[in-house]
Amino acid sequence: MDKIEIGNSVEQAINYISTEASGFLDAITNGIDFLVIGFQDILLAVNPFVLIGLLAILTYFLMARHHGLFTKAGFKAGFGMAIFIVLGFLLLYGMQFWTEAMQTLALVISSALIALVIGIPLGIWASRNDTLESIVRPILDFMQTMPAFVYLIPAILFFSVGNVPGVVATVVFSLPPAVRLTNLGIRGVAPDVVEASKSFGATPRQLLFKVQIPLAMPTILAGVNQVIMLALSMVVIASMVGAAGLGQAVYKGILKADVGLGFEAGLGIVILAIFLDRVTQALAPKK
Amino acid sequence: MSDKIQIKDLDVIFGRRVKEAKKLVDQGLSKEEVLGKTGCTVAVNNANINIQEGEIFVVMGLSGSGKSTLLRCLNRLIEPTRGTVTLEDIDITKADSAKLRKLRREDMSMVFQHFGLLPHRTVASNVAFGLEINGYPEKERLEKAYKVIDTVGLKGYEEMMTGELSGGMQQRVGLARALANDPEIMLMDEAFSALDPLIRTNMQDELLTLQEKVKKTILFITHDLDEALKLGDRIAIMKDGMIVQTGSPEDILTKPADDYVRSFVENVDRGKIVTAGTVMFNNPERLRLKTAGPATAIRKMRAVGVTSLPVVDENNNFIGFVKDEDMVKLQNEGEKSIEGKVYKELNTVNENVAIADLLPLFLDSALNLAVVDDDNKLKGVVVHSSVIAEMLGKEQEEVKQIREDGLDNVNNEEGGNDNG
Numbered sequence: 001m002d003k004i005e006i007g008n009s010v011e012q013a014i015n016y017i018s019t020e021a022s023g024f025l026d027a028i029t030n031g032i033d034f035l036v037i038g039f040q041d042i043l044l045a046v047n048p049f050v051l052i053g054l055l056a057i058l059t060y061f062l063m064a065r066h067h068g069l070f071t072k073a074g075f076k077a078g079f080g081m082a083i084f085i086v087l088g089f090l091l092l093y094g095m096q097f098w099t100e101a102m103q104t105l106a107l108v109i110s111s112a113l114i115a116l117v118i119g120i121p122l123g124i125w126a127s128r129n130d131t132l133e134s135i136v137r138p139i140l141d142f143m144q145t146m147p148a149f150v151y152l153i154p155a156i157l158f159f160s161v162g163n164v165p166g167v168v169a170t171v172v173f174s175l176p177p178a179v180r181l182t183n184l185g186i187r188g189v190a191p192d193v194v195e196a197s198k199s200f201g202a203t204p205r206q207l208l209f210k211v212q213i214p215l216a217m218p219t220i221l222a223g224v225n226q227v228i229m230l231a232l233s234m235v236v237i238a239s240m241v242g243a244a245g246l247g248q249a250v251y252k253g254i255l256k257a258d259v260g261l262g263f264e265a266g267l268g269i270v271i272l273a274i275f276l277d278r279v280t281q282a283l284a285p286k287k
Numbered sequence: 288m289s290d291k292i293q294i295k296d297l298d299v300i301f302g303r304r305v306k307e308a309k310k311l312v313d314q315g316l317s318k319e320e321v322l323g324k325t326g327c328t329v330a331v332n333n334a335n336i337n338i339q340e341g342e343i344f345v346v347m348g349l350s351g352s353g354k355s356t357l358l359r360c361l362n363r364l365i366e367p368t369r370g371t372v373t374l375e376d377i378d379i380t381k382a383d384s385a386k387l388r389k390l391r392r393e394d395m396s397m398v399f400q401h402f403g404l405l406p407h408r409t410v411a412s413n414v415a416f417g418l419e420i421n422g423y424p425e426k427e428r429l430e431k432a433y434k435v436i437d438t439v440g441l442k443g444y445e446e447m448m449t450g451e452l453s454g455g456m457q458q459r460v461g462l463a464r465a466l467a468n469d470p471e472i473m474l475m476d477e478a479f480s481a482l483d484p485l486i487r488t489n490m491q492d493e494l495l496t497l498q499e500k501v502k503k504t505i506l507f508i509t510h511d512l513d514e515a516l517k518l519g520d521r522i523a524i525m526k527d528g529m530i531v532q533t534g535s536p537e538d539i540l541t542k543p544a545d546d547y548v549r550s551f552v553e554n555v556d557r558g559k560i561v562t563a564g565t566v567m568f569n570n571p572e573r574l575r576l577k578t579a580g581p582a583t584a585i586r587k588m589r590a591v592g593v594t595s596l597p598v599v600d601e602n603n604n605f606i607g608f609v610k611d612e613d614m615v616k617l618q619n620e621g622e623k624s625i626e627g628k629v630y631k632e633l634n635t636v637n638e639n640v641a642i643a644d645l646l647p648l649f650l651d652s653a654l655n656l657a658v659v660d661d662d663n664k665l666k667g668v669v670v671h672s673s674v675i676a677e678m679l680g681k682e683q684e685e686v687k688q689i690r691e692d693g694l695d696n697v698n699n700e701e702g703g704n705d706n707g
């Protein structure tokens with residue numbers, strides 16, 4: 001039997017799009033570049049020690065609030081995490097990974113931001129429209145089961161190499177939880193609360209903003225956390241297509257079989273991961 | 288009093304093959320048959336109800352009988368399949384979405400079995416929710432909310448989160464939220480069913496007290512007959528989507544329309560519901576103190592087959608009772624007046640007294656009980672056995688029989704003891 005040429009037609013489609021929609025693709029490229037460079041410039045413009053201090057304070061505040069702002073538990077959680085942040089980021093600085101770490105952070109923030117800006121409204125829409133949900137759901141399943149690398153290929157074809165294809169692939173890779181959990185959260189709002197709100201004459205918009213979104217917030221924020229963690233993992237992989245940051249160092253370590261370099265960069269990623277994870281988890285106010 | 292809400296020929300059918308189901312309903316098929324043939328659920332079947340201004344109208348029925356569905360047709364949380372619901376001259380079933388919103392915001396509020404409060408908001412903010420939706424500025428709506436919270440007895444809890452409150456308190460919040468809009472109509476779907484019995488009774492009492500003040504038109508859903516009888520000015524009983532009987536609590540108890548209603552009514556504590564007015568003999572045979580003599584008394588007693596008669600003065604004011612044995616004596620003694628043998632200063636009751644409260648009064652004397660109006664004019668006479676008959680839900684003849692059997696048993700036992 002002849003080989004079935006799915007790959008071939010996908011390739012053709014991609015070629016077609018990249019020539020036909022070059023203006024559109026350029027606009028995306030410029031937008032993403034602007035965003036990433038912007039965040040990167042801001043993060044690098046601040047003195048590292050000042051920034052470490054600010055991040056520690058932010059972390060303390062969020063963690064403490066999560067456990068009760070002026071309680072002993074809150075102080076304990078916040079203080080412990082703040083110490084960890086100070087030490088961890090000083091270590092990054094000491095290993096001379098500061099610039100890379102900030103580049104990675106800028107990429108993660110940009111990608112996650114785009115993913116959320118697309119994903120949350122899509123999730124809201126899907127929660128209000130069963131047809132859309134039934135279309136979106138299998139696509140999301142498909143996206144999440146595809147290996148991460150696969151997203152890099154069309155990304156390079158459309159956007160060549162560098163930060164932009166990295167961000168594009170990351171956005172696609174980290175998008176599903178935003179859609180999925182927003183949809184889930186809103187659909188999970190107790191039906192009697194929704195009914196009660198309707199019975200008082202709430203418009204669909206009032207229902208959404210005054211009732212459904214606030215009540216779905218913990219679930220939506222869990223989605224935010226997942227998006228950011230997926231974005232971090234993908235940004236590292238995206239170094240293969242030339243995205244800047246700690247991933248580059250890991251990549252170099254692999255290519256040169258330099259265990260030390262690879263380990264140091266890996267440690268840096270772990271520090272960022274813990275920071276991002278705890279901070280975004282703490283976004284949700286505790287019950 | 289005028290009709291506030293009219294529900295006319297209302298059907299609600301759930302499912303895909305509504306058209307077919309409608310036809311079958313018209314042919315008079317039952318809910319089960321329609322379900323079997325089309326897979327459609329006939330939740331409400333040809334309901335007709337008129338609710339009067341200022342009354343508490345209770346709809347009662349078993350689980351799944353369509354009560355909630357019927358209620359939700361009033362504010363169109365559920366769309367009726369056909370039929371109309373009108374509020375004064377507004378046809379709610381035809382209202383467009385703007386008009387419907389206005390109705391929901393201003394004219395009718397709902398209280399839910401499971402409260403349906405917003406857990407992320409404070410008590411005050413929950414109570415103010417309806418006003419917020421309606422665009423009132425924050426200061427004004429909170430002011431109103433605080434007032435209503437006071438009315439339902441939650442003063443001091445305004446800034447707590449609703450999750451911190453007990454069930455009873457949460458439902459007060461639900462009630463306050465409904466009252467905050469000052470609607471004319473309140474829709475209450477098993478509003479007290481999720482509460483503990485004690486708290487539930489409390490809430491019922493408070494609703495009644497509140498209703499004295501606010502005079503809303505209330506449609507109250509329950510599956511509990513005691514609650515229905517306590518709260519309802521009128522009651523409708525639903526079965527399989529159909530309204531099988533509408534009437535006052537006493538109507539339902541004393542004249543159940545069919546076995547379904549009867550089975551509901553069987554276990555109820557009738558003594559608290561049925562009143563003296565229902566069981567009394569209206570306009571009874573009576574004796575005028577000034578004019579009647581023992582002979583007249585005896586003749587009248589024989590004519591109606593009783594052993595005692597009420598005595599009144601010339602203005603029909605109740606004075607007392609006379610007994611047949613005394614009258615026979617008087618006659619034998621050649622007395623012309625009954626004056627000397629009238630039992631006076633007896634208990635009398637008003638028509639509205641529940642029969643459970645009559646029993647202790649009987650125990651004071653072997654005589655019948657006179658029912659009088661506020662000016663002490665004789666209205667009727669209550670006989671012991673009819674009170675018992677009513678309380679047991681049995682026919683009076685049966686009760687007499689039971690009593691005689693009982694007396695026989697007692698006598699036999701006493702005899703047995705003597706022998707032993």
Ligand SMILES: Nc1ncnc2c1ncn2[C@@H]1O[C@H](COP(=O)(O)OP(=O)(O)OP(=O)(O)O)[C@@H](O)[C@H]1O
Binds near residue numbers: 301351354355356
């Ligand atoms: N959305 C719906 N879709 C299909 N069937 C429904 C729907 N809502 C209610 N039903 C059916 O309609 C009938 C009436 O339901 P409804 O909730 O009005 O009963 P109810 O008298 O309020 O019962 P309960 O005392 O349990 O609350 C039931 O047979 C129920 O299964």
Ligand SMILES: [Mg+2]
Binds near residue numbers: 477
């Ligand atoms: Mg119900």
